[in-house]
Amino acid sequence: MTGRERAAAAVLLVFGVIALEEAGRLRFGSLARPGPGFFPVVLAAAFSLVCAALLVGPARARDAEAAAPLPRLGWPKVVATMAALFIYALVLEPVGFVAATFVLLLFFFRALERQRWLVALGSSLATALLTYLVFRVWLNVQLPAGPWGG
């Protein structure tokens, strides 16, 4: 176990203990008549034990490879992508699929990928309309309705 992995195990252990505490509120029942809490309690307890074992587990020789630094991750871009998607999910129903999708794609193509304005505008609009036509009109898949496209 590397320091990084121990940290992950610690977070998981905290989650496991909280889950155990919450599962404990459910009716456990007895072995002969197990209740709703039976399985979650057993799982959360086992999960916490395994995480504790990961936390205190000995460092193994094979972990030398795992200890090597991870490839650099461009966090700003990842965070920007996730934030955009999260906002998109929230406005999807009030705004409608076509308009929301157009803005989302425009953000990806222009702000993140630095396409030229014309290319970004054109491909965002085309993709938003095409996916709407294919999924909603042709395949009859439900998409969020809204004032601008639904």
Place this chain on the structure above:
Amino acid sequence: MDLFHGLTYGFSVSLQPSNLVACFIGVFVGTLIGVLPGIGPVATMSLLLPVTFAMSPTASIIMMAGIYYGAMYGGSTTSILVNIPGEAASVVTCIDGYQMARQGRAGPALGISALGSFIAGTFSVLGIMLLAPPLTSVALRFGPPEIFGLLLLGFTMVTYLTAGSKLKAVAMALLGMLLGTVGLDPISASPRFTYGSVTLGDGLGLVPIIMGLFGISEVLLNIGQGVKQEVFDTRIKGLMPTREDWRRSAGPIARGSVLGFLLGILPGIGAIIPTFISYALEKRIARQPERFGRGAIEGVAGPEAANNAATGGSMIPLLTLGLAPNVVMAVLLGAFLIHGVQPGPLLMKEHPEIFWGVITSMYVGNVMLLVLNLPLIGLWVQLLRVPYGILFPLILLFCVIGVYSESANVWDIVVMLAFGVIGLLMKRFGFEAAPLVLAFVLGRMAEESIRQSLLMSSGRFSILLTRPIATVFIVAALSVVALPVLLPPVRRMLRTVPPDDTA
């Protein structure tokens, strides 16, 4: 219905025009997403689930299955030409396939992987036809203790055969089952961990979790780390392998087919592990093992045969028991359930058109793939040149559409995004997603079967060891844990290729 009648009946179903079209769309889409790195069969099948609402159950399952084995074909193309696995089961193909391409032998490498896949696919279809009917009659004798025993065997397999830390895999499996308990208790229907939320009341959805862990997180990793896209830029000439290539490949294809099929049947294995075992096996028995890693065609033929045969093998538990042995089959199980069809021992009797239609369609699909793949390789090469900056917004958008269209609930998109972040962190910290998802799917069944078993036995766990079929599974599960410790050679066989072999 005997085998011959089953077959002729099956072909009469699978050759109907609408089913042929479904099969074609399935294998075509499968190959397409197999070629594209960063989107795999699991995410695609989940994405297309809602599209199948309007189709007949038979056509839906035919299409879904087509995506899976189509992806196995397509994945190898990217491995060979770009040295990036198009999807996870083609990782091993990169090793020798890309070396062959660098030596100007991309054609034979692509050819042998398509032909080897075809042979293995055909073999596994024959295997299903022969094995599924007798297994169905065994499956009819399954009660809760037997189901629990089999699930236990599956969990043991999936955790003990992962490439990384076993303890981490156990942790992920337990976490998956724990997440599966969110929602209504399957027996008493009382809410658990829902905190008054309507979305949580239905339980966490399989599709948002899969799309998050396998789709979104992959895209995030790619845009975070950057993807190197160097398509091998030589003209691909002569796809047909030479007589010498065939002589070298015949053994690996035959061994890969048998190995992949048999391993594929076992719960928890999937299509990836057989490729590693096949590669290790071929290298071990080769007369000149030093050729491996330097463009040995055996290193392409064996694993490619193995992953295709495994897809067929993994259909068996689903069709005969209604049990999903791996994540892909879990999605396929979802497709069955959406149409109100319960796969399992009664499927063959109650829905012969689905049972035999799907099996024979896999044969039809394999022929289509062979015809499709060899001439279309040029098109796939073009596709690989599409810059990732164009591709990733589209993949993200398709994930959103797929999740929303399944439930019409925006909170499922939020669940997917959350699991996208979790998946990214899991990848960074070396935790695998497959045990989590499989356990999430099987957890509910595991809970029901163990609680029903305890009800049957008035609280005595010994019921798991007093019924012969259940005992066999429990003993098998224990041996999976014990054998590698007891027998170092077995441990070497079961261990996937160690890092120094792949370098």
